[in-house]
Amino acid sequence: MTMQRQDPAGEAGKYGGNTVWVACPDCRTWFPVSPRMQAPAAPPACCPQCHREFMVKESV
Ligand SMILES: [Zn+2]
Helix, strand or coil: CCCCCCCHHHHHHCCCCCCEEEECCCCCCEEEECHHHHCCCCCCEECCCCCCEECHHHHC
8 A cells, every 4th residue: 555645844845945824814724825925015815715815914
């Protein structure tokens, strides 16, 4: 039996370790976004859980 599963740490490695974790202000779900989302003119992040959009720079 071969155990194959996605390793979250390995996933983050794709982004060169520059992933920023943010928490949804509504459901408190943590999810990774690009550091670019912290830029002043960045588009809002969308929560994968409840699909609420919010500005990353306000949540961190
Ligand atoms: Zn949410």
